[in-house]
Amino acid sequence: MPAYLELSQIGKTFSRGAATTEVLREVTLDIAKGEYISIIGHSGCGKSTLLNIVAGLTTATTGGVILDGREVNSPGPDRAVVFQNHSLLPWLTVYDNVRLAVDKVFSGTRSRAERHAWTLHNLELVQMAHAKDKRPAEVSGGMKQRVGIARALAMEPKVLLLDEPFGALDALTRAHLQDSVMQIHATLGNTILMITHDVDEAVLLSDRIVMMTNGPSAYVGEVLEVDLARPRKRLELVANPTYLKAREAVLKFLHERHRFVEAA
């Protein structure tokens, strides 16, 4: 399997004065093009740090990230991030938030009209075209996250990085958004790396689930292949034995072998 995104021997140590904390130790992961990977682990296990390293927002202490044959060490639109708290600019409308990204990424290659059409196209992709002239404060949390996804998709990234994208949403909205993301993944075939702490979400969406051990010095404890045919339907999977088995495996990993220690 040729690796499209390669995380090799990534280690991260934070030092504050004399005290150093090792957050990640030798995280190695090969991701194929079009694959949907979830990283799951207890809070504080460094999974967000890992995502930030891939995004280039944090630099790794050791090891590196290779995307499509090139090493990456600074942020860029080829690795678009959907942030947990949407991070839309509140003074811009929904349209302008996406347009800002489109203008920045395609200013040299596409005409004004094309960029306008592309912005609208991406808003339609997440069913937000109707609210394009509203400001982020005027739409619901789920809608904000949709716009965040549209902004990331509009950059035509090589990898889409989702940092607990549905963590702040209620269960119903979360389910809607998960369906949307699955649909987008099926249509566009993006390579997606998602951080989550929701077992069902991980199993439902991913091709592979990467389970992280507890920090400090977290490493990849186990990688689980989710062998479920796509398109996946939430309701049909409820009693599916493969689904249940995968779910059980992740739950066992998280709650039996690597239980969350409060003091850690």
Added chain:
Amino acid sequence: MSVTALKEAEPQRRPEGAGLTAAPAAKVVRLKTARPPATARLMAAVRWTAVSVLPPVIVTALLLLVWEMLCASPTATLPPPSRIWLEARDLIVDPFFVSGPQDIGLGLRVLVSLQRVAVGFGLAAVVGVLLGALIGQSVWAMRGLDPLFQMLRTVPPLAWLPLALAAFRDSNPSAIFVIFITAIWPIIINTAVGIRNIPQDYRNVAQVLRLNPLEFFWKIMLPSAAPYIFTGLRIGVGLSWLAIVAAEMLTGGVGIGFFIWDAWNSSRLPDIIVALVYIGVVGFVLDRLVAGLAGIVTRGTAAS
């Protein structure tokens, strides 16, 4: 919905101002007598007037009365309102008269002062925001400049005047410089705080989009720090108005400050009091203007 219930709810709503009083007032009227909405709106307007205009008018009238009584005796050192009205009537009634090169209405004098403030404050706003952005953004710039700024900002405005006069050799640029140097500190400091408080999320977005420094300044920094910047501008405009009056007393010319000094030298106390009222009103209007501008510009920035 019963009439009694409405009556009970009414007094609570009353102090909240025009926007909120209008709706319940309309309902009450319609329930009782089914009057047309035009009348209801008129009623609301009347009520709004009563609530927000009457109290200051009554208090002012009372104060004037007390003042009149206190200064009524012939030995009083300050003139009572009645004497001000008699002696400085031309200044009060017509702000824009011109009867000679040095004998012009107070409105015109205020305009001259405002011109100086506009130039000095405008410069202070531009330079202040840029410097504030610099020290908000760069730790080293902050370490280097912040102690200096904290020291300089405590220098009283007029202490700069002799230096300015020596440097510019003219009163007008010196007055403008005093405005500039007075107004710039709160603008710098507030802008710096605003820039330092830009959420990491917005910085991350800018990094992922690879915004260059100029784009970052226009698209993220300014809008994000706008509420802080406008707080600085508001303090700054108030300080410049304070400083210009004092500076003009010393530099001369036709400004409102020099008018007060001139009136003092020729013992025209009523004129001074009228001028004070002008200064107060203009200062109030300036503050409201900047606050209003802030309201328009920062619309949507506060909530996220």
